[in-house]
Amino acid sequence: MKYFTLLFFAFFATAHLVIAQDFDEALQLYEEGNFEEAAQIFSELNDDRAVLFTGKSYFGMQNYARANEYLKHVAENSTEANYRQEAAYTIALSHFRMKHYAQSLDQLHDLITGDERGRIRVDSQRFYRQILRYLSAEERFQVLNQTRNTDVAGDVVRSSWDYVSHNEYNALKNAFLNRITDSERYESLREELTREPRVESMQRNYPTPPEGMVYNIGVILPASEERSADMMVPRNLFYGITIAAEEFNSQHSDKKIFLKFKNSHRHADSTANAFRDLVLNGHVDAVIGPLFSEPARSMAELSEKYQVPMFAPLANSDQINLGYNYTYQMNPTFEVHGKRMARHAVQTLGLDTLAVISQKDALGTASARSFRHEAERLGAFISYYIEEDFASFGYDLSDFTKVFTRDPEEISEHNYMRTDGIYAPFTGQAANTLINLLMTDLEVLRSNMVIMGSEEWENTNLSSWQRQNFEVYYTQAFGTEADTSVVNFVRQDFETRFGIEPDQFGKIGYDVGTYLFNQISEAGNPAYLGEVIRASDRYQGLELSIDMNQNRINQSLHIRPLTDPARQRINR
Structure with a gap:
């Protein structure tokens, strides 16, 4: 009997050691950003910590719905308070990434007002305040309609004063007060929230995004494994966009650009399906593409429907932008x-x-x-x-x-x-x-x-x-007028990353990417992207000059002299 007891404990100790080694291996993969491999190992380990990190791995892959399944299990069933808090906080992050702002704020409010103390509570308080500063007026109305917590609704109104107009503030205040049924509390809140009219500034105060903000940018271009000549244009465009994203990320520690590529296959139907997938499942903030005018027209309709801006890099048809508010053409029509x-x-x-x-x-x-x-x-x-x-x-x-x-x-x-x-x-x-x-x-x-x-x-x-x-x-429409040092810097990046020099389309991709990333960074919240673009100064890129001038079609063109008398007049 003693022999079997010893054998059991030896087997248990060995199994525990193997599990610990597997967890450490998965954790290293997780910390290196290999989320898919990490999730596979974590999901085979049957303890709360492994389930937590399975969810966090899917969060790292931006598969938020799957992540929340694992995280919710830990938040509701784990006996470890630290695991419950970490899971609940990651769920709040996940809801924010999916633009479910009411759910995110409710989750954070529960963590802030709960009995548990520690780092997660402090992080929740900071993230809660950052979201309240981040929301647009429309998003604030959505939160008021969706939140289950009256305190959250009140904080949404209180925090809005510096970011919305006086009329928008009064509308938010009234929408909030309509939720209050107790007459004494109603009067107290009404008195607290009533503000005197103010002189509206011509300059909007754009919000600062929460720390670690990730802007998801979709890219829809034709692609093929065949190295055909007609695939060089979309390939080099994407290379240029990639260089622009990497440059932005290296310059900003508190916010990042994440590119999500979809193959348009050159067809209007496949382009539309790619756009829907990026919006509904990829939670993108903007889309670059497509390449041609015909699929761009069908995508413009979806851009308007889902209110997700699209930036057509080359399409120059005058029919694309008719009546649409979310379609931007970089190539002048x-x-x-x-x-x-x-x-x-x-x-x-x-x-x-x-x-x-x-x-x-x-x-x-x-x-x-x-x-x-x-x-x-x-x-x-x-x-x-x-x-x-x-x-x-x-x-x-x-x-x-x-x-x-x-x-x-x-x-x-x-x-x-x-x-x-x-x-x-x-x-x-x-x-x-x-x-x-x-x-x-x-x-x-x-x-x-x-x-x-x-x-x-x-x-x-x-x-x-x-x-x-x-x-x-x-x-x-296109032509090099950029600073030579910038051109050389991008050329070196291109050669290091892809082994080729940037051609005209690589430079256009870089210009479109850089322009969009800078504008969305200026806006803070992508909801303000249109306003920022309309008011933005002229951008001089490597190959493309962009000046929207209160329009959604690039108005910047070069007037080139073709003959000697024309050059002489321009040089006078």
């Missing part, structure tokens, strides 16, 4: 190109009589119409507006361009109007053909008009005579 060139023509060059020529039903049509509208708004006169299907004329422009002759007899006989400049936003496959035909006609006519065009003009082949004698400008 064709309409913006036209408007910006009109301002250059009238305000910078001083031209007051302008013509427009554009291919019918082409992308450049939006630029042409925007140019005309803006030029007329600025007081210029549109002498000729030509919008035709030039293909049906065999691309012969002479019947349209003859009005720009300098021959006095022709002008007198046909009563042609003097024109100072012409805007020709040709796009598509026929762009180079139309540009060359227009330039040839104007050369034959000995025209001295200023010529303005779209981005396609950058790569046109003008003759040496045309380059020396015509004054030609074009708009360009």
Whole structure:
């Protein structure tokens, strides 16, 4: 009998040692950030401490619903007070990450007012105050409607004074008082919470996020394991966004950017599904993507529905942003190109009589119409507006361009109007053909008009005579104007991280990421992101200049001189 007793204790001691070793191994994995491996080991160990760390491991993986299952078990059943408190506090963190602010505050309030003392109670008090400072007005109303604790509701109102308008404060106060049924307490609270009207500041006081704030940013781009040429654009965009996130995280110890990637597969349906998953399961604060205009339109609808901002890095269709408040286009639309060139023509060059020529039903049509509208708004006169299907004329422009002759007899006989400049936003496959035909006609006519065009003009082949004698400008959305030291720093990071130099799209990804991360950091709470963007200063990046100027479409463009006379005027 003694032999069996000794054997039992030896087996128990060995098993206990193995469990301890397994726990230590899992804890090391947890501390190294290998949460998935840690969770697998912790979940096989049957004690409260292991269950607690299983939940904390799933919390580290941002699988908050799964984490709360384990944490709730410990919080409700463990005999160890420290484990119960740690589990309850992590549940509060989990609810905050899921934007369940009422549940988070209720959980923290229970820890603060409970009988247990110690570090968790102090941490709960600090986190509770930080959340109260963080909430937007709308989020405060949601908490008032959802909290089970009247004291929490009162704290939400009391803490709101510095962060909401006077009218919003009164609405919050009244919503809170409506919960109070005791007449004596009602009068006491009403007297306490009544504030005198104040002069509203033009500058909003944006909140400071809680310590350790994680901003979840979704990225939706096409991806493939095949190393095809057409996958280089989204790949390098994502590389640039990644470098921007790593740079932000290295500069901020109290808040971090966490990227969540989803493959859009280039299709509108898969893009929409990816967006839903990121919002509903990934709890993202904003999304970068998609790549193309067609899926961007469907994603813009969902962005509006879920009130999660999306930032399209390249899509430049004028149809994406119509009527939407949460869609931001980093690549200026064709309409913006036209408007910006009109301002250059009238305000910078001083031209007051302008013509427009554009291919019918082409992308450049939006630029042409925007140019005309803006030029007329600025007081210029549109002498000729030509919008035709030039293909049906065999691309012969002479019947349209003859009005720009300098021959006095022709002008007198046909009563042609003097024109100072012409805007020709040709796009598509026929762009180079139309540009060359227009330039040839104007050369034959000995025209001295200023010529303005779209981005396609950058790569046109003008003759040496045309380059020396015509004054030609074009708009360009992208172009390097950043500080050389910044460019070199990012290039080194790119080469170290990915083994390649950043191309144009890598730089655009970096610019879009850096711009978004800086704006969301300034806002503190992503609920204020739109306000911050509308009021933000111009951002000059590696490849992209961003100036929303109270809009949701980037208004910043470069006006580039194409010919010698244009360069000479700009350099004066």
